[in-house]
Amino acid sequence: MDDPLVARALFDHGSEAPSEARRFVGATLAGWGAGEKLDDAVLLTSELVTNAVIHSGTGAEVVCRLDGARGAVQVEVEDRHPGRPLPDGPPPRLPPGGRTRGRGLALTRLLADEWGVTYTRTAKRVWFRLALARTPAAAGVRAAGPVPAPAEPAASMDTLQVAVIAAGPGHRVAHWSDAARVLLGWNARETLGRDLGELVEWPREQPLSLGETLGMGRWQGECAVRHRDGHPVPVFVSHVRTAGIGGGRVVWLLAPRQHRYVLADPAPRPRRLPEELPGQRALREVLSAAGDTGRLLGGVAEVVRGMAGGDACHILLPREDTGLLRAAATSGAGPRPAGDVLPEGPFARASARPFVVDDTRPARPRVGVHAYAGGPPSAGAESSPAGGDGGAGSAGDGGEDTGEDSAGEDQTGLGVPYRSLVSVPLLAEDQALGFLVVTSARPGAFDDRVAAGLQRAAHHVATALERARLAEAERARRGWLTFLAEASDLLAGILDENLVAVLATQLLVPRIATWSAVYLLEDFDVRLAHAWHAEERHNEALRALLAEGSPPPSQGPWRWPAGLEGSGTVLVFPIVMGNTSVGRLVLARRGADAFTGDVVRLTEDLCRRLALTVHIARQYSRVASTSHILQRSLMPVERTEIPGVSCAVVYEPAEAGDEVGGDFYDVYAAGGDRWVFALGDVCGKGPEAAAVTGLARHALRLLARDGYGPAAILNRLNSLILEEDGRSRFLSMICGELRPRPDGGVRCVLGCAGHPPPLLLLPGGEVRATATSQLLVGLMEDEEFFEEGFDLEPGSTLLCVTDGVTERRAGGRLLDDGDGLARLLAQCSSLPARAIAERLRQATLDFSPSPPHDDFALLVLQALPPRR
Numbered sequence: 001m002d003d004p005l006v007a008r009a010l011f012d013h014g015s016e017a018p019s020e021a022r023r024f025v026g027a028t029l030a031g032w033g034a035g036e037k038l039d040d041a042v043l044l045t046s047e048l049v050t051n052a053v054i055h056s057g058t059g060a061e062v063v064c065r066l067d068g069a070r071g072a073v074q075v076e077v078e079d080r081h082p083g084r085p086l087p088d089g090p091p092p093r094l095p096p097g098g099r100t101r102g103r104g105l106a107l108t109r110l111l112a113d114e115w116g117v118t119y120t121r122t123a124k125r126v127w128f129r130l131a132l133a134r135t136p137a138a139a140g141v142r143a144a145g146p147v148p149a150p151a152e153p154a155a156s157m158d159t160l161q162v163a164v165i166a167a168g169p170g171h172r173v174a175h176w177s178d179a180a181r182v183l184l185g186w187n188a189r190e191t192l193g194r195d196l197g198e199l200v201e202w203p204r205e206q207p208l209s210l211g212e213t214l215g216m217g218r219w220q221g222e223c224a225v226r227h228r229d230g231h232p233v234p235v236f237v238s239h240v241r242t243a244g245i246g247g248g249r250v251v252w253l254l255a256p257r258q259h260r261y262v263l264a265d266p267a268p269r270p271r272r273l274p275e276e277l278p279g280q281r282a283l284r285e286v287l288s289a290a291g292d293t294g295r296l297l298g299g300v301a302e303v304v305r306g307m308a309g310g311d312a313c314h315i316l317l318p319r320e321d322t323g324l325l326r327a328a329a330t331s332g333a334g335p336r337p338a339g340d341v342l343p344e345g346p347f348a349r350a351s352a353r354p355f356v357v358d359d360t361r362p363a364r365p366r367v368g369v370h371a372y373a374g375g376p377p378s379a380g381a382e383s384s385p386a387g388g389d390g391g392a393g394s395a396g397d398g399g400e401d402t403g404e405d406s407a408g409e410d411q412t413g414l415g416v417p418y419r420s421l422v423s424v425p426l427l428a429e430d431q432a433l434g435f436l437v438v439t440s441a442r443p444g445a446f447d448d449r450v451a452a453g454l455q456r457a458a459h460h461v462a463t464a465l466e467r468a469r470l471a472e473a474e475r476a477r478r479g480w481l482t483f484l485a486e487a488s489d490l491l492a493g494i495l496d497e498n499l500v501a502v503l504a505t506q507l508l509v510p511r512i513a514t515w516s517a518v519y520l521l522e523d524f525d526v527r528l529a530h531a532w533h534a535e536e537r538h539n540e541a542l543r544a545l546l547a548e549g550s551p552p553p554s555q556g557p558w559r560w561p562a563g564l565e566g567s568g569t570v571l572v573f574p575i576v577m578g579n580t581s582v583g584r585l586v587l588a589r590r591g592a593d594a595f596t597g598d599v600v601r602l603t604e605d606l607c608r609r610l611a612l613t614v615h616i617a618r619q620y621s622r623v624a625s626t627s628h629i630l631q632r633s634l635m636p637v638e639r640t641e642i643p644g645v646s647c648a649v650v651y652e653p654a655e656a657g658d659e660v661g662g663d664f665y666d667v668y669a670a671g672g673d674r675w676v677f678a679l680g681d682v683c684g685k686g687p688e689a690a691a692v693t694g695l696a697r698h699a700l701r702l703l704a705r706d707g708y709g710p711a712a713i714l715n716r717l718n719s720l721i722l723e724e725d726g727r728s729r730f731l732s733m734i735c736g737e738l739r740p741r742p743d744g745g746v747r748c749v750l751g752c753a754g755h756p757p758p759l760l761l762l763p764g765g766e767v768r769a770t771a772t773s774q775l776l777v778g779l780m781e782d783e784e785f786f787e788e789g790f791d792l793e794p795g796s797t798l799l800c801v802t803d804g805v806t807e808r809r810a811g812g813r814l815l816d817d818g819d820g821l822a823r824l825l826a827q828c829s830s831l832p833a834r835a836i837a838e839r840l841r842q843a844t845l846d847f848s849p850s851p852p853h854d855d856f857a858l859l860v861l862q863a864l865p866p867r868r
Contacts, residue, residue, distance in 0.1 A: 005032060005066040011049065013059045018429070021049040021062050025075060028064045034073050037130040040111050041075055043459050047107050048126050050430050052079035071132045072113070078125040110354070110452055119205065162262065163254040167196045171214055174249060183235075183254065185228030196250075199225055201232050213239065214250050220264060222257060236260035279307035283457055287464040296468050297329035300436075300461055305332045307457065308422060308450050310438035314414070316341055317434040318349065320597045325434070334439070337415040346412050352425030352432035354451040357412065359419055359443035414439070422446035424454045426462035433462050473598075480602045483511075488609055497617040501529035504585065504610050510534035512599055514568065514590040517546055518575075520583040520614065526551040529583070538564065552584055566590045573603050577611040585610065640667045642675045644740045645792075648837035648860040652804075652845070654852055662689040662731070663802045663855040666697055670704040673739055679800045679859045680733035680777075681755070692721065692729045692778075700735065710735040710751040714777060714785035718753075721778035730778035734758060734771075734800050741791070744866035748798065749789040753777045756806050759822055763795035765829040767822040770798070794865040797836060799825055804856025805840070810848035833862035 007028045011017040025045045029038050045062060052060040063076040105126070108115045112128035119125075163180035167173055173196055176188040184199075191199070201224040202210040213219050219239040224232035234257040241250050255262050286299035297315050305313035312332035316325040324340035325347055341347055346355035412421065418439035426433040436458050438446070487507050494500050501518035508516045509532050517531035531543045545561040552558045558570040568590040575583040585607055589595060595603075639647070649665055662682035670676045678700050682689040699720055703713045713735050721729065736750030736758075752758065754776035757769040771788050792798060806816035815821060824843050828836040837860045844856060 005068075006063065008061060008063040010061045011059050013053055017053050017060060018046045018049045021060065021077075022046050024062060025064060029073060032066045032073075034066060034132060036133060037073055039456055039459075040130055041073065043456060044108050044111060044128055045075055045077065046459075047430075048077040051105075051126075052077060054430060070129075072129045073132060074127060074129045076125055076127040078123050107455065110448070110455070117205065159256055160259045160262065161256065163252075165196070165252040165254065167214070167250045167252075171196045171211075171250070173199075180254065183256070184225055184233055190228075201226060215241070222260070225254065236263055238263040279303050280457065283307065283460070287460055291468075293465070293468045293472055294329070296464065298331070301329040301331035304436055304454065304457065304461075305438060308438040308446065308454060310422070310440045310445065311418075312416070312439050314416075314437045314439070315434060316347060316437060318343065319594070322594075328434070334418075335416050339415055341415060342413050344413070346423050347435055349425075349432040352427065352435070354425070354455050355412075355421075355423040356446050356448070356451055357418075357421040360421075361419060361443065417441075419443045420445040422451055422454060424451060424458045426458050426465060428462040428466045433465060436461065476598055480598065483507075484602070484605060484609070487606060491609060491613040494613060495617050495620040497614045497621070498529055500610065500613050500617055501583075502532075504606070505530050505532035508587060508603075508606075512589075512603070513587040514566075515542055515564075515588050517542075517586040518583060518610075519551055519586070521581050526584070546586075552586055554581070554584065558586065560588065569594050571595055571600070571603075573607045575607045575611045575614065577615045580615075582611045582614045640669055640675065642667070642738060642740075642746075642861075644744065644794075644864050644866070645675075645738060645746055646833040646862040646864055647677075648833040648858075648862075650837045650841045650858040651855070652841060652852065652857070653855050662693060663804065663857045664693045664697060665857050665859055666700060667859075668701060668704070670737070671707075674704075675738045676700070676704040676710075676736070677738065677800075677859065677861065678733060678735045679755070679802065679857060680731050681802045681804075681857075682731040683729060688729060692731060695721065695724060696731060696733070696777075704737075709787060710737055710749055711785045711787040714751050714753050715783070718777045718779075718783055718785070719781070722781055730754075730776045732776055732803070738792075738861070745791055745793045745796075745863045747789065748792050748861075749787050751785050751787040753785060754779075756801055756803060756816075758798055758800045759825055760790070760792075761797040761799065761825050761829060763793070763829070765826050767826045792861070792863040794863050796863050797825075797828075797833065798861040799836070799840075800859040800861075801840075802855070802857045804852065804854040805844050805858065807854070808844050808847050808852065808856070815844065815847050833860045836860050836862070 007024075009021075009024045011020055011024075022042045022045060026038055026042050029035065029041055049060045049062065052058060058079045061076075061078045063078070065074040065076075067074060105117075108126070108128050111130075113131045115126070115128035117124065117126050161179045161183040163183045164175065164177035165173065165180055166175035173191045173194050176186065176191045181187050186199075196214070197210055200210060203223055206213070206221065206223075213221075218241075220237065221239075222234065222236050224234050227233050235254045236257050236259070238253040239250065253263055283300070283303045286296070286303055289296075289299070297317075301313040301315050305311075310332065312330065312334045314327045314337060315329040316337075317328040318324065319326055319340065322340070323343060325343055326340055327337040330336040343349050346357075412423075414421070414437065416439065419441050420443050421437065421439045423435050423437045425435055436454060438450075438454070440446070490503055490507070491500060494503060497520060501520065504518050505516040513534075515531065515533040515538070518529045519526050520529045528543065528547045531539070531546050533539050533542050542561070542564060545563050549561065552572045555572055555574050558572050560567045560570055568588060570586065570588040573585045573587065574581060575585055585603065587595065587603060641647075647667055649667070651663065651665065662685055663680070664682070665677075665679045667675070667677045678697075680693075680696060682692045682696070696717060699717050700713060703716055708716065714733070717733075721731075732754035734750060734752050734755045736748055739747045741747060748770075750758070750771055752771040752773050754773060757771050757773050759767055760770045761767050770790055774785055775783050777785075801821065806814065806821060808815040821840075824840060825836070828839055831839065837858050840858055840860075845852065
């Protein structure tokens with residue numbers, strides 16, 4: 001007989017170990033020509049290596065053996081140091097039903113033809129063997145011959161007893177043969193009705209508990225049964241769970257351990273499970289096709305329903321917010337699960353396992369439930385005559401079938417009618433992503449063959465589903481980042497809190513919510529700032545309902561407005577800046593779909609941006625309001641009428657009006673037949689410039705009313721500013737005095753301190769400068785300013801402007817380049833004072849497409865013809 005082919009590899013502890021082990025086993029078996037068992041071997045290797053990495057906390061060694069003599073492939077997975085230390089003495093007994101892990105071993109038991117566990121002092125080795133339908137050509141070995149007869153037993157034949165014990169519902173002893181009395185000392189009267197678990201000492205090394213083993217269809221193995229005098233009797237058990245004997249019983253054939261050859265099968269017959277269910281090729285095509293998760297799940301449900309031969313297929317996935325299961329896709333006849341499914345019983349994600357319900361019709365006395373993995377049975381299996389712990393391969397619990405095909409009562413909480421059901425978990429990296437559930441109106445439509453095939457298919461579906469979910473999550477993450485970036489750009493330039501509320505609601509609707517509303521908190525009073533609905537016809541009703549109703553809570557769920565069409569989920573998010581509440585954002589989504597965790601986190605992030613934007617807008621509003629109030633306080637409250645003179649004033653603040661400008665003007669009566677006018681520009685902006693402006697205006701009025709002329713006013717103002725302002729603030733100014741003449745016109749005397757010289761427009765259209773520009777006020781001590789006088793004849797116009805007009809810039813040109821202001825004024829020779837001021841204002845604004853960056857002011861004084 002040829003030696004088997006052997007390949008081995010060692011995988012370090014880490015998250016990549018299972019995937020690397022899968023690739024190793026797949027490549028090895030493919031190279032040996034054993035591809036017919038490739039999927040099963042890869043699936044079982046992945047589960048066992050995952051157990052070694054996660055539960056034992058070590059790396060794993062994987063050994064592949066191709067035994068041509070037996071026509072089988074064997075895979076061994078050995079961890080280096082078990083997570084739980086192995087005791088020196090005999091292993092303690094594990095209480096029945098005490099295991100909560102072992103999904104990898106459950107799949108091994110389900111899919112492997114033979115398997116076992118070997119313990120050493122430093123390692124644990126789990127092996128499984130898969131029978132091959134044909135001998136691989138690469139192995140070059142012969143087929144196995146007849147099974148040899150067992151060796152002559154060393155034990156005396158006088159001790160050979162084959163006892164029969166049967167247990168009914170609740171594992172209560174229902175039959176105790178006379179051979180059992182001879183072997184164990186108990187008579188039937190002492191044991192009938194007792195729990196079989198009270199008599200059995202179950203070995204710790206068994207991968208399944210006693211309760212799980214009693215639920216299996218067939219099983220062989222060793223244990224110990226307590227003798228009547230108290231000592232344990234080692235026995236070999238051949239177990240079968242029957243159908244139709246007293247309503248369904250578990251039958252044990254027991255022989256002393258030394259005579260196990262009588263009951264043990266020396267060459268276990270491989271289970272005739274097909275390599276794959278019909279439709280695997282179609283499933284692979286669906287899984288390989290590109291598309292979103294919804295299209296993927298719909299295609300999978302359609303194919304899986306055909307593979308299992310059921311009437312309907314439901315794919316249950318957990319909701320992110322509640323953890324309850326929802327029907328993400330449904331195919332076939334019958335209703336879709338309307339509500340959420342509780343994650344318990346057969347759909348418990350913590351102990352996910354393949355699950356089969358034979359029949360749910362209440363009229364039948366049985367509900368055969370096959371639970372293929374560890375953990376307690378589901379609530380739906382409590383009426384099982386075998387204690388609700390049915391086993392793989394069970395044929396049911398007896399009773400005549402009437403042939404009725406009507407669906408029975410739901411035993412699993414799925415929420416749809418059916419007679420039989422098979423459910424397998426979608427496992428990825430030892431985590432249950434959801435469940436594949438197939439139902440049928442026929443009783444007994446599914447067995448362990450279908451469950452095993454669906455579990456193999458579910459392994460590929462879970463991988464494709466996880467890959468699609470990760471891709472969608474990445475696309476959604478990029479979309480959310482783009483959304484937040486766009487929202488930040490839009491919100492950054494808004495300095496009005498009400499406009500912030502408008503933009504926020506329209507950003508969220510309809511992309512995220514059906515309708516949205518923003519409430520702002522002002523002086524402990526919550527007001528509705530804006531509300532927006534995806535259907536604009538509802539906007540008016542929505543705003544009315546929200547404005548009339550009570551404000552929302554600070555955070556959490558809220559009610560859907562009673563007078564608004566539809567219903568759904570409403571969430572309130574706080575808009576908080578630091579420890580200060582700014583307002584609240586309300587999001588509402590119509591229908592039963594709740595907001596996902598991604599949407600909640602995105603909205604919370606957006607609320608932080610809204611809070612910052614609203615805070616900045618409020619700060620700007622306060623500064624702008626203060627600036628406007630201060631600016632108004634620096635301007636004349638009322639206009640002063642000058643006899644024989646028409647006066648027009650223009651003041652245009654800069655585009656960014658959040659600071660007080662330095663330009664000012666004033667026209668007032670100084671007593672007697674004197675009127676004083678002034679136009680100035682303080683260096684800089686803000687509160688400091690405003691302080692100098694206020695000082696200059698009030699000093700001008702006081703000095704003029706005390707009889708000082710323009711030159712004296714400028715001299716004293718220069719000294720005052722230098723004494724009072726330690727920050728060297730200076731200003732340019734035109735200060736003039738007007739005296740009406742009896743024969744018409746006015747006498748004008750003025751001083752120009754560092755200001756653009758005023759222009760005089762004569763009735764014939766000639767324009768000339770009327771004063772000499774002197775030093776700035778507040779720049780140097782002991783400066784002596786002088787004044788100049790001229791007559792303003794009837795029809796003549798005097799124009800005084802600040803440097804915001806002359807220095808208005810368009811590219812590299814200034815408005816006053818080449819006497820541009822004089823040319824503009826010459827075109828206004830026939831216009832009254834008010835029209836001249838407006839034309840020059842508009843010409844200044846139109847000179848450049850960009851808004852002005854500096855305040856500017858114009859003062860127009862026009863001598864009127866004498867009245868007749």
